[in-house]
Amino acid sequence: MVLPMIRFLNRSLVHRMTALILLGAGLVMLMVLGFSYFSQRNKILSSAMQQSDTLTQSAVFQIEMPLGRTEAVVQQTAIFLEKKEYACAESTELIRRTLERNQDIFGMAITFSEKYIGQSDFKMLYGWRGTEGIQVLDREPENIDYQQDWFYLPYYLQRPVWTEPYHDSDANTLMVTYSFPIVRSGEVIAVVTCDLSLKWLHKLLDTLPLGKGGMSILFSQRGTYISHPIRAYEMTETVFSMAESQADPEMSASLYQLGLDALGGQPGFQTFKHPIDNQTSFIHYRPVPATGWVLGLIQPQKQVLASLVRLNEISALIGIAGLALLLIPALGIAWSVTRPLQKLSVAANQLSSGNFDISLPVIHSRDEVARLTDAFEKMRCELRRYIADLTATTAAKERIAGELSAAREIQMSIVPKLFPPFPNSPDIDLYAILIPAREVGGDLYDFMMLDDEHLYLAIGDVSGKGVPASLLMAVGKTLLKSTMQSVRDPARALTQVNNELSEDNETCMFITMFCAILNVKTGALIYSNAGHNPPFLTRVSGKIERLDEPPGAALGAFQDVKYHNQSILMHTSDLLVLYTDGVTEAMNPSHEMFDETGLLEHIRLEGHLSAKLFLESLGRTVNSHASGAEQSDDITALAVRCRSVTAMSESTSQYTSSAGRKPDSILSIRNLLEEMSRVTNWIEEQGATLDLPQSLLMNLNLALEEWIVNVISYAHPDKSEHTIELRVWRNSNEIRLEIEDDGQTFDPTAMADVDTTLPIEHRKIGGLGIHFIRKTMDRFTYRREKGHNIVSIAKNITGNSDNTGS
């Protein structure tokens, strides 16, 4: 019942407001009703009490009147008898006259005590109203019971006494006797008695204006009921026997106490539970002083308060009617408050579905609802602007995302992705990965066979991110590749690309780049580093070397930076690992980097795998290190190994000065152009000594000049004096020359061939010398040993000595 009620109230503000108003008004009404009830109740009770008290008083007074008259009669008679000794006749006359004059009195007697019988001529004169009028008789002492109250008490107490009421069988009525002792010299000689009929008592009590339900009781000083609404109780029950007959001990005790209080001789008022009808009732009791009786007037509380209850019922009805009338304005107020709210709620629903043009309720007041409507209007404007902003922002974001994916596409489309890259050269094991970050980092790698032997390798990282980085990456990658194709020298290529990039580099972006040429036959690796992470070379033995000679500046940063070549020899199955900082700086959620140690550990564990498997597992390892952290930079790596490096070891075992025989002749020259004539003379001497044909000698001369001029011109940027050593060997079928210099690393065999078919305007001399060596010699190899470039050229002398090579 309560729950559905609460649910009903919760559903509507109107219901709740109305309920609250009615509840408030109802509470006030109840309080007024309660106050008036209790204040009126007290007033009514006190007036009822007063009334009842007065009634009791007057009733007692009325009861006392006949009693008093009787007492007076008896006293008069007694006074007569005290003074003078009356004879029987006189006494009879006295009694007769008294009875005639006092209709209340039923009978009268003068009784001598036993001791004084004989003092007069009668023993006991008794007069009464018989059927034939008043009769007076002298009774014999043997018929008199001197132990009865009417005689004994006054005789013994020597004072007048009212006896207990009793039922007189002669008169067939309730009777009470007043006895008066006649005392002479301290002795009671006779007792005068009057019997008073109590017929009038019922009449008197029954006519008391007690109202509905009211009743009166009268009981003697012993508690015996003299008058009781239930007549059967009269003279048979006492207040105490009534109390004891109650089943409820509490009620019994309270009635007993009430009896004791009433018989205490003082008037009083009490509330008690009536044993007959079990109703709460009021009792007023008051003693009748003459006889010691107690008169009690009982009125049920309900009866006393009946009018008050009626009044309250009327008030409550009026109140309910008032509340019902109040419902109308309450509903009106609630409706007026909630109607705009309902409209607002409809508007809010439309607003949430994207309709910002809904009309809001027009409120003319300045109350809370109006303020709410204002706030709502403000919210609508803000929302409209916010949605517009959001739309614009989202569009911008989508554009950026589009640009990012464009950048990623540029990056991914520009690096070679076809693996294995050289299916015709199974000895080259090469693989590369590029995992772009969300914001493209501009990493790049590149590789290409420059000719049958020389593999160009590069890895780089553009500063910055996004489209600019990917564009610069594309430019740098293309530029370096095309430069390498013509220059075939990592350091020189980097120098050129750097100058190209640093010119008008307003954005100040730069590229770190590692660039190398690997001779896949000899394993000779010539490399140059422009600020890039040093790669690792893993030997088959497990030793890991770091190619960390001091790198040059990053590309594009400064103009005219000089880059230098370094070289190292890769043996069969050595693994070269190039990588970008995306690998080593990959972070996990607690910002710990994968670091070089992680990479080295991975190389140690997995370096024996093929390049493809190695890099794929590196990708997984880095990914598991990141363990969910967002990739902040591209992860790029390239691994390469030659499965069989033979040419170099063959040539070195056959010809190196340490392993083979001593050269037939050695010439040392300074790095000056003037020394060239010494070279010419020396080789001509050798031609004579070693018995070489003239045309061959001329080719040797040409090859030597071309290379030595190159060394003199470019090998020593410091322009200080250095020594170049020339060595010659001859055996039965071959003549071989070695030219050794301590200049910067340069592998002429890696140089691109010149295009000899161009028209004159486009022909250049650069590279032509190397071209001559290739064309005229049968073997042209390069190695770097102990910081020295060693170029070896050889020519067969068996067969056609005019062989120009092929």
Place this chain on the structure above:
Amino acid sequence: MEIQSKIGNGFTTLSLKGRLDAVSAAPAEATINKTIESGTSNIVLDLAGLDYISSAGLRVLLVTAKKLSRQNGKVVLCGLQDSVREVFEISGFLSIFPVAADEAEAAKSFQAK
């Protein structure tokens, strides 16, 4: 390196003798430049006496040819020895330089113009 200059009909013949290598290239270039500066646009290079040429020498010839072509002139080679011819062949210069057997044939190429 020896260079003899002989002024002919509408052209100048320069006879080169010895080696045209990295060492001699610079003085040879200076001599040829002098000839060009004297107003000659057409030059016959008689290489009959040239025993040896390297890329440094070829560069001198290339520079000369480019200069003259800007003056609407040209260089004609003649009298190449086998070893020198081989170098020209390898370098592809035979296809960019007109080559005559001797000076007389070279002179004709100017008159034909």
